[in-house]
Amino acid sequence: MSAIPPGNVVTWDRTDPRAARCVIRSGGYTGYTAAIAAGYVQANICILPRDWSADFLLYCQRNSKPCPLIARSDVGDPRLPTLAEDLDIRTDIPRYHIFCDGEFTEEVSDISSHWRDDLVTFALGCSFSFEEAMLEAGLRLKFLERNSVAGVYVTNIDTVPAGPFRGPLLVTMRAFKPADAIRAIQITSRFPNVHGAPVHIGDPASIGVDLSRRYQNVGDGEVAAGEIPVFWACGLTPQLAVKSAKPPFCITHAPSSMLITDLRNASLAVL
Numbered sequence: 001m002s003a004i005p006p007g008n009v010v011t012w013d014r015t016d017p018r019a020a021r022c023v024i025r026s027g028g029y030t031g032y033t034a035a036i037a038a039g040y041v042q043a044n045i046c047i048l049p050r051d052w053s054a055d056f057l058l059y060c061q062r063n064s065k066p067c068p069l070i071a072r073s074d075v076g077d078p079r080l081p082t083l084a085e086d087l088d089i090r091t092d093i094p095r096y097h098i099f100c101d102g103e104f105t106e107e108v109s110d111i112s113s114h115w116r117d118d119l120v121t122f123a124l125g126c127s128f129s130f131e132e133a134m135l136e137a138g139l140r141l142k143f144l145e146r147n148s149v150a151g152v153y154v155t156n157i158d159t160v161p162a163g164p165f166r167g168p169l170l171v172t173m174r175a176f177k178p179a180d181a182i183r184a185i186q187i188t189s190r191f192p193n194v195h196g197a198p199v200h201i202g203d204p205a206s207i208g209v210d211l212s213r214r215y216q217n218v219g220d221g222e223v224a225a226g227e228i229p230v231f232w233a234c235g236l237t238p239q240l241a242v243k244s245a246k247p248p249f250c251i252t253h254a255p256s257s258m259l260i261t262d263l264r265n266a267s268l269a270v271l
Contacts, residue, residue, distance in 0.1 A: 015039075017260045018086065024260075025091040030109050032256045033094060034128055034149050041194075041265055042258035043070060043083065043123040044235030045093060046242070047111075047251040050075045053120040055163030059241060060122065062160040066169055066237035068125035068193045070268075076117040083261035089121050095254035097239075102246030111251055119251075124235050125194035126258055127172055129265040133187050139180050143220035149256045150174050151221035152234055156208025157199070159237060164245035170215060170234040171199060171207070175227040184230060193268040200231040207231065218255045 012028075013019045017037040023029050033042055048056055053075075060067040071080045078089045090112045098106040098114065108114075127150070131141060143150060150172040157169040176184055181201065189197040200207050211221045211229065215236065223229050242250050253259065 017084065017262050020260045021084070021087065021092045024094050025088070027109055030094045030257070032147075032149060033258045033260055034131070034144065034256060035147070037260050038132060039265055041070070041083075041261045041263040041268060042126045042128045043261060044126055044238070045089065045251075045253045045259050046122045046124070046238045047089070047119050048122070048247055049116070049249060050118045050120055052245070052247045053122075055165055055245075056122065056238075059159075059162035059165040059238070060124070062162050063237070064192075065195055065199065065233035066159065066235060068195060069122060070125050070193060070263075071123040073121040075120055078115060078121070080121060080123055083123060083259070083263060085262075087259075087261070089259070090115050093253050093259050094257040097252045097254050099242055099247075099250040099252070101248055102243045107254060114251065116249075123259060123261075124238070125268065126235055127195050127232055128258065129194040129268055130188045130191040132265050133191065133269070134184060137183060137187055139176065139184060139187075141174065142222065146220060148220040149218065151211070151219035152215040152236055152255065153204075153209045153211070153213070153231075154215050154240070155231075159241065165238075165241040167237070167240035167244045169199070170237040170240065171209070171231040172219070172234045173204075173209075173211070173221060173229050173231050175223040175229050177226060178228055181228045181230050188232065190269045192270060195233045195235070198230050198232050202228060204229055204231075216255055
């Protein structure tokens, strides 16, 4: 397996999604995308052969909280024009994970050499969108101050199967003082296309979570004194469903290295 260091740094306008994709496309950035292009939707990605795409679509429809579908490509087309006119899924994500028969085999920064005419891309909503709304409301997300992301965990909650796709729900955790937790619930309830309201509040053990054991060691799991852990469905859930289904070939984004789109986060909110 190859590995790419998570975070080379170059200079560009980090408020501009098109500029971000250009730098990523050139190999100039391979890190987390949480602090890039604030205000714009970022997406989880799952790319599958056409023969597996119908079952995966059904899996997304049955599990809309962890898998909120915001775009799907035509077969063999690397573009997603509803997300950005210049977007090329083969080059515009900082880091990709390659799976063969359900097993992770490689991390790369460009999938052009892996692209096939039978592949279908699914773009799923990401919690980075509602984090912007939290910040605008004055809620503190301490992990962002540490250049990290919310901790990711595997739960004991099963998703609804579809064909060969099945597996446990993954969640992200953010800790708040009680009053702020209430506000966070109110805010995220307005974003059903990016995971929506939490799936659990409070005792992690009741959903099978040990806060010291993060999925792939992703994110920050600190819960300070007087804070409550709050858990949201996570867009990495399909990765475990892929491992269970064992398609002969699949490509996903690497955790927290997302597809940056030209959609505004506000466009996904409901009143």
